[in-house]
Amino acid sequence: AQSVTQPDIHITVSEGASLELRCNYSYGATPYLFWYVQSPGQGLQLLLKYFSGDTLVQGIKGFEAEFKRSQSSFNLRKPSVHWSDAAEYFCAVGNFGNEKLTFGTGTRLTIIP
Amino acid sequence: DAGITQSPRHKVTETGTPVTLRCHQTENHRYMYWYRQDPGHGLRLIHYSYGVKDTDKGEVSDGYSVSRSKTEDFLLTLESATSSQTSVYFCATLAPSDEQYFGPGTRLTVT
Numbered sequence: 001a002q003s004v005t006q007p008d009i010h011i012t013v014s015e016g017a018s019l020e021l022r023c024n025y026s027y028g029a030t031p032y033l034f035w036y037v038q039s040p041g042q043g044l045q046l047l048l049k050y051f052s053g054d055t056l057v058q059g060i061k062g063f064e065a066e067f068k069r070s071q072s073s074f075n076l077r078k079p080s081v082h083w084s085d086a087a088e089y090f091c092a093v094g095n096f097g098n099e100k101l102t103f104g105t106g107t108r109l110t111i112i113p
Numbered sequence: 114d115a116g117i118t119q120s121p122r123h124k125v126t127e128t129g130t131p132v133t134l135r136c137h138q139t140e141n142h143r144y145m146y147w148y149r150q151d152p153g154h155g156l157r158l159i160h161y162s163y164g165v166k167d168t169d170k171g172e173v174s175d176g177y178s179v180s181r182s183k184t185e186d187f188l189l190t191l192e193s194a195t196s197s198q199t200s201v202y203f204c205a206t207l208a209p210s211d212e213q214y215f216g217p218g219t220r221l222t223v224t
Binding site: 006032034036042043044045046049051090094099100101102103104105106 | 148153154156158161207213
C-alpha cells in the first residue's frame with residue numbers, strides 16, 4: 001500500500017528566508033507525486049506534480065520540488081518565502097493513472113516578519 | 114479549476130439524522146472523489162466514482178454511502194450522522210492531465 005510521511009507538523013520561518021518541506025513516500029512502482037497548498041478555510045490548490053522525467057519540477061508561486069528515488073523523497077522548496085505563503089501544505093502520492101491519491105498529514109507553515 | 118461546487122458549504126446537524134452532501138462539476142470528468150479532512154490525519158478517501166453508477170470504497174467508508182446518477186453530480190450520504198463524522202468534506206475530480214482538483218469543502222458539525 002502506498003503511504004506518505006510529512007515529518008514536520010509545523011514549521012516557522014522568517015519572511016525572506018528559504019524553505020524546505022519534507023515528504024517521504026512508500027510506493028512499489030514509479031509514483032506520481034504532488035504538492036498541494038491549502039489556505040485557511042479554502043480548498044486545496046495544486047502547486048506542482050512529478051510524473052516522470054526531470055527530477056526537479058517547477059510549480060506555481062515560485063515553488064519547486066525534487067524527486068529523489070534513492071531517498072523516497074519529494075521535498076518542496078522555495079528560495080525566499082512571502083507572508084502570503086503561510087498555509088498548510090500537503091504531499092500526496094498516486095498510482096499510475098492517478099485514480100487514487102494518498103495524502104500526508106500536512107505541514108503548517110507560519111511566516112514571521 | 115475544474116468547476117467544482119459543493120453544497121451546502123456549512124451544515125450543523127444532530128446525531129442520528131441523515132445528511133446528504135452534494136458535489137457538482139462542470140468539466141465532465143469521469144472520476145469523482147469524496148475526502149474528509151481532520152486535524153492530524155490529512156485527507157482521507159471516503160468513496161470514489163469512476164463513472165455513472167460506478168463507485169468504490171476508500172479507506173474510511175464506514176457510515177457513508179454515495180450515489181452518482183449523472184456525470185456531473187456525486188452525492189455523499191451519512192445515513193445516521195455521528196459526532197465522529199464532524200469534519201470538513203472535500204469533493205475532487207480527476208482531470209485528463211491526471212491531476213485531482215478540489216472543491217471548496219463542506220464543514221459539517223454533528224452535535
